[in-house]
């Protein structure tokens with residue numbers, strides 16, 4: 378894969394402690410905000426000191442975009458001179474990234490922002506990235522205006538209407554019952570147009586307020602709040618949160634508990650979940666010295682849905698990079714299917730759309746390889762005044778098309794509500 382990335386000769390990166398307890402999002406200027414926020418902690422950033430946008434892969438193993446990103450990252454980190462007086466995961470240079478789901482799609486993007494503000498366990502910091510010593514990036518002085526309201530919205534359907542997508546689910550169930558594969562994750566899209574450019578900060582504010590248990594992200598136009606952590610790395614310790622199996626939240630406590638009990642004992646959902654766990658275990662085995670996954674999934678209750686969830690922990694073998702793990706894990710059975718090799722062409726055939734960067738790794742990485750990468754779910758791609766929303770669900774032999782359409786509607790709600798002014 379040959380690319381012409383924008384990487385300057387030499388970069389001066391300075392991290393200093395910041396005495397600031399404000400909501401991280403209040404630091405962001407209107408244009409091109411980057412964010413990764415979980416429970417009030419995280420990183421926000423803006424500006425661009427170095428950027429890589431990758432073309433579609435041609436043939437190969439389907440992991441060339443991760444390899445090209447890794448090479449670019451290594452070269453970039455070799456050009457930086459770092460003065461970091463805080464030394465925590467996420468201090469020093471931090472690159473945000475968002476990959477495409479399908480190797481055949483163009484648009485995987487990595488960016489080293491000019492200004493980064495972070496917070497972790499009560500400690501805050503400011504990182505700046507300059508081309509010359511003893512200067513500040515211009516972006517440090519960008520005026521921060523209040524987030525603009527999104528305004529009236531006009532909704533339109535995506536590649537398939539809800540009915541057409543339901544028929545695609547029926548076709549997938551038929552293929553699964555015929556023995557072609559065990560599970561496939563099918564997704565659909567929706568478009569919405571605002572009257573003026575969408576201020577991503579308004580969406581981020583609502584997402585982080587309404588979904589504090591999720592990872593609110595914004596990377597080069599991909600914006601959402603995902604519950605699914607693909608990998609968090611700190612030193613050689615990695616953790617992951619596997620999700621598969623979903624019910625809506627109930628209208629009252631009794632209904633909520635009944636739905637949760639049904640989910641925790643549903644053979645269809647436990648089967649769907651087991652495929653995701655098995656694929657994680659198999660993928661991590663050659664890259665890790667130990668892997669620990671609980672025997673049974675637990676319940677993860679989010680604002681709009683509840684999931685079967687398994688928190689996994691592992692110790693990385695020496696010489697394995699964070700992006701090696703990200704590349705190996707993608708696509709998990711929570712977004713692709715089982716077996717992956719059969720699920721991927723079926724997704725292309727039945728969805729009738731390009732997923733772009735939906736259902737693919739999104740996150741950040743620092744110079745030590747520490748970082749957090751989620752799967753871009755409950756999200757939208759924002760371009761000017763237009764947003765393209767995505768939602769999908771795991772289809773197994775026992776799936777019912779009507780229930781699957783309802784599940785995607787529940788998942789769309791995250792971004793619908795984020796786009797709707799209070």
Ligand SMILES: C=C(O[C@H]1C=CC=C(C(=O)O)[C@@H]1O)C(=O)O
Nearest residue numbers: 621622623711754768769770771
């Ligand atoms: C594909 C999505 O969710 C995945 C993650 C968690 C649970 C899922 C499920 O129960 O189907 C999906 O596999 C989505 O939110 O668009």
